[in-house]
Amino acid sequence: MTSTTSDRPGAIDARPVPHPLRWVAMVVIAVVVAMLISSFVTNDKWNFPFAFEIMQQTPVIEGLWKGTIFGTVGAMVLGIALGVLIAIMRLSANPVLRGVAFVYTWFFRAIPRYVLLVLLGTGLVFLYPVFDIGVPFGQQIAGVLGLESNLTFAQFDYRSLSSTIWVGIIGLGLSEAAYMAEIARAGILSVDRGQAEAAQALGMPPGRTMRRIILPQAMRVIVPPTGNETIAMVKDTSLLIAVPVIVELFYQSYQFGQRTFQIMPGIVAATLWYLIVCSILMVGQAWLERYFGRGFGAVPTRTQQKLTKIEADH
Amino acid sequence: MSQTTTGAHPDATSAPSDQALVHAVNVTKAFHGTEVLKGIDMDVHRGEVVVLCGPSGSGKTTFLRCINQLETIDGGRIFVDGDLMGYEDRGGTLHRLPDKRIAAQRRDIGMCFQRFNLFPHKTVLANIIEAPRQVKGTSRREAEAKAHELLEQVGLGDKPSAYPAQLSGGQQQRVAIARALAMDPKLMLFDEPTSALDPELVGEVLKVMRDLAKGGMTMIVVTHEMGFAREVADRVVFIDGGVVIEHGPPNQCLLNPQHPRTRAFLSRMRQEEAAHAEAVVATVTGKASALEAVAAPDDGAAPEEAAGRPPSA
Ligand SMILES: Nc1ncnc2c1ncn2[C@@H]1O[C@H](COP(=O)(O)OP(=O)(O)O)[C@@H](O)[C@H]1O
Ligand SMILES: [Mg+2]
Numbered sequence: 336m337t338s339t340t341s342d343r344p345g346a347i348d349a350r351p352v353p354h355p356l357r358w359v360a361m362v363v364i365a366v367v368v369a370m371l372i373s374s375f376v377t378n379d380k381w382n383f384p385f386a387f388e389i390m391q392q393t394p395v396i397e398g399l400w401k402g403t404i405f406g407t408v409g410a411m412v413l414g415i416a417l418g419v420l421i422a423i424m425r426l427s428a429n430p431v432l433r434g435v436a437f438v439y440t441w442f443f444r445a446i447p448r449y450v451l452l453v454l455l456g457t458g459l460v461f462l463y464p465v466f467d468i469g470v471p472f473g474q475q476i477a478g479v480l481g482l483e484s485n486l487t488f489a490q491f492d493y494r495s496l497s498s499t500i501w502v503g504i505i506g507l508g509l510s511e512a513a514y515m516a517e518i519a520r521a522g523i524l525s526v527d528r529g530q531a532e533a534a535q536a537l538g539m540p541p542g543r544t545m546r547r548i549i550l551p552q553a554m555r556v557i558v559p560p561t562g563n564e565t566i567a568m569v570k571d572t573s574l575l576i577a578v579p580v581i582v583e584l585f586y587q588s589y590q591f592g593q594r595t596f597q598i599m600p601g602i603v604a605a606t607l608w609y610l611i612v613c614s615i616l617m618v619g620q621a622w623l624e625r626y627f628g629r630g631f632g633a634v635p636t637r638t639q640q641k642l643t644k645i646e647a648d649h
Numbered sequence: 650m651s652q653t654t655t656g657a658h659p660d661a662t663s664a665p666s667d668q669a670l671v672h673a674v675n676v677t678k679a680f681h682g683t684e685v686l687k688g689i690d691m692d693v694h695r696g697e698v699v700v701l702c703g704p705s706g707s708g709k710t711t712f713l714r715c716i717n718q719l720e721t722i723d724g725g726r727i728f729v730d731g732d733l734m735g736y737e738d739r740g741g742t743l744h745r746l747p748d749k750r751i752a753a754q755r756r757d758i759g760m761c762f763q764r765f766n767l768f769p770h771k772t773v774l775a776n777i778i779e780a781p782r783q784v785k786g787t788s789r790r791e792a793e794a795k796a797h798e799l800l801e802q803v804g805l806g807d808k809p810s811a812y813p814a815q816l817s818g819g820q821q822q823r824v825a826i827a828r829a830l831a832m833d834p835k836l837m838l839f840d841e842p843t844s845a846l847d848p849e850l851v852g853e854v855l856k857v858m859r860d861l862a863k864g865g866m867t868m869i870v871v872t873h874e875m876g877f878a879r880e881v882a883d884r885v886v887f888i889d890g891g892v893v894i895e896h897g898p899p900n901q902c903l904l905n906p907q908h909p910r911t912r913a914f915l916s917r918m919r920q921e922e923a924a925h926a927e928a929v930v931a932t933v934t935g936k937a938s939a940l941e942a943v944a945a946p947d948d949g950a951a952p953e954e955a956a957g958r959p960p961s962a
Contacts (some may be wrong), residue, residue: 532719533766533825537780537832538748538756547783551770630812631770 367388382600389604391599395587399608402583406503406572411565413508418515423545425520435515443513448506449577455506456497456578466491500582503575511568518560554627562620566613584608653880670695670730670867677724678711681882685711687891688725693836693869698862700878700899701871703888704914709871710763712888713838716869717758718751729758730835756784759829759837763845765821767813767828773800774809777828787834792831799827803857819850823857830861837861839870848925875918879903887911 375381389395424436443451470476473486496502526549534544573585581587585605592601669692678686685708693699701709714720716727720733727734734754736743746754768776778792784868787795800806803823813821822842829837839858843851855877862868864880872878878885879899886896887908895908906912 527766529762529764529766530768533760533762533768534762534780535719535752536717536755536758536762537829538752538784539780540752543783547779548768552768555770627770630771630814 352535380599381603382597384605385597386600386603386607389588389591390607392591393586393593395584395604398582398587399585399612400576401402402500402575402580403569403572404505404612405566406575406583407568408501408502409504410507410511410572411568413504414511414515414564414568417508417512419519419550420524421512421516422519424518426523431558434506435444440513440516446510448510448571450573451510452503452506452577460494464492464494466493498579500575500580503572503578503580507568507571511564513535514564515561518557518564519553521558522555523549525556528550542594551627555631558623558627559618562623566616569609569612569616593607658716659954668731669693671718671869672728673725674727675725676712676715676727677720678715678720678722680706685891686722688716689888689893690890691886691893693867695867696865698749698868698870698881699885700882700885701869701888702873702878702885702914707888708891709888713760713840713869713871716838717755717760740834752784756832757835759832761825761837761842762840763841764827765813765818767821767825769813771823772810772812773805773816776813776824777831780828781831782888797829802830802860803827804853815931817850817902818846819853822846822854824859826854826861832856835867837873839868841871841873842874843874871917873921875903875915875922877916887914889914909934
């Protein structure tokens with residue numbers, strides 16, 4: 336046996352396939368990057384040190400937290416909750432619910448977010464400064480019956496809400512729900528029918544089957560596009576100025592730049608913040624994908640095992 | 650109430666007086682105008698094991714699904730433990746039950762599917778405690794204790810924290826059985842529980858089912874495993890074209906069938922069983938114990954199991 340070992344081929348020591356284009360691309364990119372850096376350094380209109388300073392200004396930080404991040408979280412929470420509800424309506428056996436869901440999606444997908452925010456922020460205050468909560472058509476009914484009361488139980492002054500982040504959250508959330516509904520619908524439909532049947536056969540009522548069995552599995556399909564939607568929402572909070580909401584990252588940085596006659600650093604400051612926030616979101620998205628993908632891959636990772644424990648504990 | 654049960658059709662509108670656990674009368678069901686069940690009558694008594702067989706497409710799955718209302722029926726009545734399934738009879742008029750009440754009716758009926766349908770996002774333990782926790786409101790401790798007991802019973806005591814995807818088909822089906830048993834069902838429905846399994850994994854599932862039958866569980870089993878039917882069934886029911894064409898004790902039905910279609914079906918089954926045996930030989934060539942198991946498939950699962958899995962498992 337030992338004598339044949341030397342005749343048998345040994346370890347492979349081969350030349351790699353040449354990739355000349357990679358080298359060309361690398362050179363081109365290096366040149367472009369060098370040009371950029373040189374421009375950053377030599378053109379003092381960029382003024383990076385001042386951009387970093389703007390990033391740390393109180394109104395900018397406040398805009399980041401109270402406008403951009405709070406707005407994103409609020410709009411996505413509303414969008415996801417309403418979107419899942421609309422997806423379930425869309426898949427319901429009840430034709431009225433299906434119709435409502437369809438019209439909702441159709442309407443809100445057609446309206447640009449900017450226009451919607453202007454409509455909610457300015458238009459509604461103009462049309463209905465005060466909301467009456469009571470019997471529908473209460474005033475007309477009371478008029479016909481000659482009643483003292485106009486059948487209104489409570490009043491809600493919409494003006495107190497106008498120009499607040501809440502209007503922005505409602506607008507962005509309503510719009511987001513239309514997209515989330517499509518995403519959630521695709522996710523729900525991706526779950527094998529046998530899953531619902533197994534749950535039903537165990538005596539689980541439909542609502543619980545949806546919540547405990549179908550939705551968690553649909554999440555595997557829902558999470559990746561929802562991550563993209565969230566990242567898009569971070570950027571769409573820059574539309575909040577349409578409400579108008581001014582406690583918002585881009586408006587605050589830009590204004591700060593303008594006030595100090597340093598327009599570029601203002602824009603750069605906002606850009607850098609958006610890059611940071613979106614990078615963090617991407618990490619979070621990867622984590623969520625692993626969590627909802629558990630049981631579908633082969634062997635669970637340590638993170639998955641921890642997550643299983645978290646789930647078992649609640 | 651049903652004193653008039655002289656003919657083939659017992660009293661069609663009331664629960665049986667002799668308290669059969671399952672009492673199906675003249676059940677009909679159509680899909681898109683095609684009648685799949687054409688008047689099925691069947692009584693299953695407590696503790697009885699009934700094997701349903703018949704050619705593919707004859708309506709076995711559909712009938713099983715009608716029993717626990719996964720399908721609604723178009724005609725006839727199905728009673729389980731005296732309860733009319735899916736409807737309420739109010740003074741002669743039937744009212745469809747709301748989903749919640751139907752869900753409640755299903756609690757006492759366990760079902761195992763051809764494709765197992767375990768919840769892939771949950772561990773084995775979580776699969777088993779899901780329904781007791783969610784439907785019955787059992788405490789976590791109690792549900793888990795019971796789950797561990799059931800896992801021992803189906804031979805998977807070491808697997809509570811595995812995910813379904815990490816298990817073999819045979820193990821998954823045994824978890825599915827444990828999951829159904831966790832609800833303390835009074836009736837178990839099996840729809841071809843072994844037909845999606847590799848031949849060498851069939852035995853371990855049949856063994857669990859055999860133990861269950863010995864323990865007195867009432868079972869309706871759709872299967873083509875004739876060895877299982879011969880050994881475990883109290884009664885074999887042949888369905889073809891949506892009607893029961895023959896039924897009786899396995900010795901009579903399987904060895905001396907009366908109906909020509911039953912005979913044709915059985916001879917086809919025997920051919921398939923032979924082919925299946927060859928497949929097992931092919932997978933576990935060289936193992937004497939496996940050859941023995943194949944030569945006498947009704948000898949039970951133990952030799953097959955020993956052959957299919959390492960002795961340490
Ligand atoms: N959901 C359904 N929609 C339409 N046709 C169906 C459906 N389920 C079953 N069928 C038809 O009903 C017949 C009986 O099916 P099934 O009960 O699955 O038969 P078996 O289990 O005996 O093989 C088949 O012809 C099948 O195509
Ligand atoms: Mg079938």
